[in-house]
Amino acid sequence: GESVGLHLPTLSVQEGDNSIINCAYSNSASDYFIWYKQESGKGPQFIIDIRSNMDKRQGQRVTVLLNKTVKHLSLQIAATQPGDSAVYFCAEGNYGQNFVFGPGTRLSVLP
Amino acid sequence: DSGVTQTPKHLITATGQRVTLRCSPRSGDLSVYWYQQSLDQGLQFLIQYYNGEERAKGNILERFSAQQFPDLHSELNLSSLELGDSALYFCASSVGGGPIGSYNSPLHFGNGTRLTVT
Numbered sequence: 001g002e003s004v005g006l007h008l009p010t011l012s013v014q015e016g017d018n019s020i021i022n023c024a025y026s027n028s029a030s031d032y033f034i035w036y037k038q039e040s041g042k043g044p045q046f047i048i049d050i051r052s053n054m055d056k057r058q059g060q061r062v063t064v065l066l067n068k069t070v071k072h073l074s075l076q077i078a079a080t081q082p083g084d085s086a087v088y089f090c091a092e093g094n095y096g097q098n099f100v101f102g103p104g105t106r107l108s109v110l111p
Numbered sequence: 112d113s114g115v116t117q118t119p120k121h122l123i124t125a126t127g128q129r130v131t132l133r134c135s136p137r138s139g140d141l142s143v144y145w146y147q148q149s150l151d152q153g154l155q156f157l158i159q160y161y162n163g164e165e166r167a168k169g170n171i172l173e174r175f176s177a178q179q180f181p182d183l184h185s186e187l188n189l190s191s192l193e194l195g196d197s198a199l200y201f202c203a204s205s206v207g208g209g210p211i212g213s214y215n216s217p218l219h220f221g222n223g224t225r226l227t228v229t
Contacts, residue, residue, distance in 0.1 A: 043220030101154040
């Protein structure tokens with residue numbers, strides 16, 4: 001089927017290496033952030049979230065870092081696997097407004 | 112599996128026609144959100160319903176409308192279709208009624224309906 005975001009920035013990493021996907025958000029009032037993973041033919045899948053009163057949050061093989069000073073969010077994936085290949089979206093929001101999704105980054109895991 | 116069910120998976124129709132997309136939220140979720148995703152654009156928020164009532168509106172065209180029924184399933188109606196309406200349409204659900212769901216209960220997406228207007 002068609003791919004989402006044909007002209008998305010692409011990050012290529014070797015299997016087993018760590019991946020870092022970055023996201024610049026736009027609204028300094030945003031206080032809740034989420035990373036989603038979207039595989040071909042599927043809907044976005046929740047990975048990890050973080051509130052603005054935190055700088056870092058860890059999940060299984062994933063870590064989200066938040067730098068409010070420069071409005072920057074990153075997703076770190078440890079020991080990247082072929083199954084991690086997908087498009088990754090960040091989303092920002094605050095109460096009273098709906099989520100705004102970033103344009104996405106395509107992660108390609110090389111064997 | 113997110114627990115959100117969307118039907119149909121694919122829809123091909125002609126310009127000027129009207130279609131209805133259906134969404135069943137996760138069990139226990141009261142909010143339903145509709146998003147549009149085009150090839151060159153990210154996820155665009157269309158509309159949100161909470162427990163049967165419209166809660167928030169995004170960039171939804173007047174030709175589009177939605178509703179949420181007492182059993183909490185939702186339908187998105189697209190009418191007078193144009194070529195530019197071709198896109199993936201996603202439904203998401205969450206427990207909370209806030210615009211972004213609740214912390215620790217973010218949006219959970221279905222696998223979408225791919226609409227092709229010819």
